[in-house]
Amino acid sequence: MKLTERLVATGYLLLSGPRITGDGYYESCVLGFDDIQIELTV
Template sequence: SHIAFSVGSIEKVDELTAELKADGYEVISGPRTTGDGYYESCIVAVEDNQIEITV
């Protein structure tokens, strides 16, 4: 299971993913366009919770 946040644009997904990676969070997928057409990335946060960042 995971929680997802919509940030409004591809550029914001890219920026936030890069910022979180630079802060030491593990990026486990993306940023990418998924098979069902969504643009997203997924990170692992506190207590191994997955957070999806999407448009």
């Protein structure tokens, strides 16, 4: 996922993924400001 790559390149910590879920979605998680976990699902 290009968005995940862009977030990591700008300093966000990658927590998981990107991966394809069992039902066919792409998913990744990054750590945002104030330690908020951001989950991206497409």
